[in-house]
Amino acid sequence: MKELxxxxxxxxxxxxxxxxxxxxHAYPGYEQICVDWLSPVVLITLYKEESSExxxxxxxxxxxxxxxxxxxxxxxxxxxxAPFELLLGEDVRQTHALESELKYHIELGNAQNTGLFxxxxxxxxxxxxxxxxxxxxxxxxYTCAFSVAAIAGGAQQVVxxxxxxxxxxxxxxxxxxxxxxxxxxxxxxxxxxKSFGRLKKFGPYQMVIVDPPxxxxxxxxxxxxxxxxxxxxxxxxxxxxxxxxxxxxxxxxEQFLFDKVAEYCPQLEFVERIGTPKVYQxxxxxxxxxxxxxxxx
Numbered sequence: 484m485k486e487l488x489x490x491x492x493x494x495x496x497x498x499x500x501x502x503x504x505x506x507x508h509a510y511p512g513y514e515q516i517c518v519d520w521l522s523p524v525v526l527i528t529l530y531k532e533e534s535s536e537x538x539x540x541x542x543x544x545x546x547x548x549x550x551x552x553x554x555x556x557x558x559x560x561x562x563x564x565a566p567f568e569l570l571l572g573e574d575v576r577q578t579h580a581l582e583s584e585l586k587y588h589i590e591l592g593n594a595q596n597t598g599l600f601x602x603x604x605x606x607x608x609x610x611x612x613x614x615x616x617x618x619x620x621x622x623x624x625y626t627c628a629f630s631v632a633a634i635a636g637g638a639q640q641v642v643x644x645x646x647x648x649x650x651x652x653x654x655x656x657x658x659x660x661x662x663x664x665x666x667x668x669x670x671x672x673x674x675x676x677k678s679f680g681r682l683k684k685f686g687p688y689q690m691v692i693v694d695p696p697x698x699x700x701x702x703x704x705x706x707x708x709x710x711x712x713x714x715x716x717x718x719x720x721x722x723x724x725x726x727x728x729x730x731x732x733x734x735x736x737e738q739f740l741f742d743k744v745a746e747y748c749p750q751l752e753f754v755e756r757i758g759t760p761k762v763y764q765x766x767x768x769x770x771x772x773x774x775x776x777x778x779x780x
């Protein structure tokens with residue numbers, strides 16, 4: 484575990500971030516381990532079983548290197564329901580993640596995900612930088628982090644769409660946490676694939692964000708469903724609209740997105756890639772998060 488610690492930069496911990504990304508297979512022997520900093524919590528995520536001795540050693544080393552930490556916890560993603568376990572310090576269940584001067588509610592122990600996907604930081608920054616005066620459609624909005632970033636960037640309106648009303652409620656709380664009025668924000672707890680007429684009602688949009696889960700039983704199968712979204716874009720967007728397409732399936736490369744665009748919405752012209760933070764090293768190119776920006780022509 485001492486070798487793992489040597490790969491972590493402890494010098495800039497003002498913001499929430501991933502500290503170690505073993506899942507990228509760039510560090511042989513540590514593929515099952517990720518470490519996140521969600522002040523004041525150090526969160527270790529395990530994707531397969533680790534010995535209690537090694538886990539205790541890692542917790543102690545992390546705690547020693549992060550004076551701001553008051554809690555070291557582990558999430559056992561390899562177990563059913565991905566339970567959390569307190570290793571050191573206080574049993575912190577709620578905190579706020581600070582990222583690019585914005586805050587997001589974090590919950591530990593209530594669900595598999597904490598409320599913020601740290602690998603999408605650069606995507607949220609891009610939205611903030613490009614959302615001024617835009618009517619934004621945020622599909623699969625989860626806790627509305629993109630929406631918070633868009634409003635901070637001067638968006639005219641943001642329409643958040645997610646099947647989970649509980650996630651949208653947390654999204655509303657995220658806006659309030661940042662003292663953002665929600666009169667410019669719409670929350671729609673609906674099935675995207677049954678509600679295109681309703682989405683069109685709030686348009687036309689100058690920015691669309693498509694960030695679906697790879698697979699969600701009874702809701703989303705990304706290989707089959709991405710095209711359904713793309714073919715409806717022409718009904719909903721303005722000319723020159725910015726469209727951010729996201730893909731977080733390790734078995735699908737960015738070529739999947741290019742192929743779907745060519746088949747279902749060839750009016751989209753590729754503009755740029757948005758990379759992940761440097762810590763997300765991947766031994767095999769293309770397996771991590773993919774984010775592509777297009778312009779509707």
